[in-house]
Amino acid sequence: LPNGLTLTAARQAAARAYELDRRHVFHSWSAQAQIDPMTISASQGCYVWDGEGNRLLDFSSQLVNTNIGHQHPKVVAAVQQQAAKLCTVAPQHVNDARSEAARLIAERTPGELNKIFFTNGGAEAVEHAVRLARLHTGRHKVLARYRSYHGGTETAINLTGDPRRWPNDHGNSAVVHFFGPFLYRTQFHAGDESEETERALAHLEQTIAFEGPSTIAAIVLESIPGTAGIMIPPPGYLAGVRALCDKYGIIFIADEVMSGFGRTGKWFAIEHFEGVTPDLLTFAKGVNSGYVPLGGVAISPAIAATFDNRAYPGGLTYSGHPLATAAAVATITAMADEGIVENAAEIGARVLGPGLRELAEHHPSIGEVRGTGVFWALELVRDRATREPLAPYGGTSAAMTEVVAACRAAGLLMFVNFNRLHVVPPCIVSEAEAKEGLAILDRALTVADQHTS
Numbered sequence: 001l002p003n004g005l006t007l008t009a010a011r012q013a014a015a016r017a018y019e020l021d022r023r024h025v026f027h028s029w030s031a032q033a034q035i036d037p038m039t040i041s042a043s044q045g046c047y048v049w050d051g052e053g054n055r056l057l058d059f060s061s062q063l064v065n066t067n068i069g070h071q072h073p074k075v076v077a078a079v080q081q082q083a084a085k086l087c088t089v090a091p092q093h094v095n096d097a098r099s100e101a102a103r104l105i106a107e108r109t110p111g112e113l114n115k116i117f118f119t120n121g122g123a124e125a126v127e128h129a130v131r132l133a134r135l136h137t138g139r140h141k142v143l144a145r146y147r148s149y150h151g152g153t154e155t156a157i158n159l160t161g162d163p164r165r166w167p168n169d170h171g172n173s174a175v176v177h178f179f180g181p182f183l184y185r186t187q188f189h190a191g192d193e194s195e196e197t198e199r200a201l202a203h204l205e206q207t208i209a210f211e212g213p214s215t216i217a218a219i220v221l222e223s224i225p226g227t228a229g230i231m232i233p234p235p236g237y238l239a240g241v242r243a244l245c246d247k248y249g250i251i252f253i254a255d256e257v258m259s260g261f262g263r264t265g266k267w268f269a270i271e272h273f274e275g276v277t278p279d280l281l282t283f284a285k286g287v288n289s290g291y292v293p294l295g296g297v298a299i300s301p302a303i304a305a306t307f308d309n310r311a312y313p314g315g316l317t318y319s320g321h322p323l324a325t326a327a328a329v330a331t332i333t334a335m336a337d338e339g340i341v342e343n344a345a346e347i348g349a350r351v352l353g354p355g356l357r358e359l360a361e362h363h364p365s366i367g368e369v370r371g372t373g374v375f376w377a378l379e380l381v382r383d384r385a386t387r388e389p390l391a392p393y394g395g396t397s398a399a400m401t402e403v404v405a406a407c408r409a410a411g412l413l414m415f416v417n418f419n420r421l422h423v424v425p426p427c428i429v430s431e432a433e434a435k436e437g438l439a440i441l442d443r444a445l446t447v448a449d450q451h452t453s
């Protein structure tokens with residue numbers, strides 16, 4: 001294996017890890033007795049190795065996270081060097097890794113989002129973005145989209161517009177959900193993209209009016225919703241949201257935890273929508289490809305100035321942790337030096353997009369192909385005419401389980417959500433690797449086709 005383990009040693013270590021895991025580890029989002037988690041023994045580039053030593057092409061990027069790929073030598077070295085130099089400091093002290101990471105991030109975020117508050121991950125970033133917006137505006141409500149994911153902590157899960165909110169919502173969150181644009185599954189039978197933009201913006205403005213504009217601190221949305229299905233906003237929608245925020249004094253929070261740092265073929269997904277700048281932008285994952293936990297909020301000058309002479313009431317022991325921010329410095333630098341964002345754009349436009357659309361031509365189970373860069377989703381259906389999903393919203397199905405198993409058996413690891421297969425390899429994916437994944441998908445989708453009517 002690439003980490004130097006022999007196959008026998010890797011299998012022995014994996015067997016012990018599995019046994020201890022099942023005895024002592026409590027898993028996220030799971031019925032503990034019903035899961036059979038896969039062991040990862042090693043990883044390199046776009047590949048991971050399971051507990052048996054089988055190599056799998058990682059089209060999941062480990063929860064859409066390792067944009068720079070696995071075990072990038074410059075990032076591994078940066079973490080090792082930082083560990084040798086300075087492992088931890090309290091956040092009130094300056095540390096050079098954090099300063100440099102903040103500069104590199106601020107230089108890339110859109111507009112003048114020049115101040116960075118660091119967290120340990122995406123959900124905390126969302127928590128602090130909402131807190132900043134509430135304190136800045138003196139208002140309490142937050143609007144968020146149905147079909148969205150914003151994290152597992154208290155405010156973030158209440159903002160989330162997917163079924164994971166249902167058991168966690170105790171009705172005291174001051175969050176109101178609205179329907180963003182989603183032409184393929186709109187409940188309102190809009191015609192084309194421009195009508196869908198109009199419908200979604202009219203609905204949002206009505207929601208604002210009925211909730212009371214003076215009570216609304218922020219609108220939170222993913223610039224391109226990720227886990228919910230990679231629905232690219234139609235032209236004019238995000239500009240319209242920006243205009244509504246300006247009209248009513250509402251803070252625009254763009255959640256780029258999944259879509260940021262190259263995933264869509266630009267540093268941030270919002271750059272696909274010219275002239276739209278959020279007031280707050282949340283990030284995590286791709287900022288350092290998850291080598292050490294890190295997230296944060298990029299803050300506009302106006303919101304930052306609110307706290308020039310008033311204390312910001314929030315903080316974290318590990319805010320801007322040296323190991324995490326050293327990994328961010330190395331990741332962002334390598335991504336820039338090695339043209340990794342450009343690679344994501346190119347592979348998406350030239351290989352993944354055309355390849356997935358070609359699959360849709362001969363697999364009746366593909367209802368729609370959506371995406372950009374290395375951020376794609378296949379909407380699998382039982383019937384193209386009725387668009388009946390291959391698994392129900394919030395659930396799974398034997399058909400989906402079989403397709404995913406067929407991918408894995410053939411050496412491809414997928415990110416799956418309900419009836420969707422997400423094609424989200426690392427941004428470094430090569431043409432050959434992308435084609436290898438497409439070929440496996442082609443074969444696995446024949447399993448899904450058998451469940452179509």
Ligand code: PLP
Nearest residue numbers: 121122123149150151255257258
């Ligand atoms: N926001 C978005 C858009 C996400 O996709 C995620 C995680 O997938 C989060 C927030 C939460 O991030 P974390 O799991 O790091 O808390």
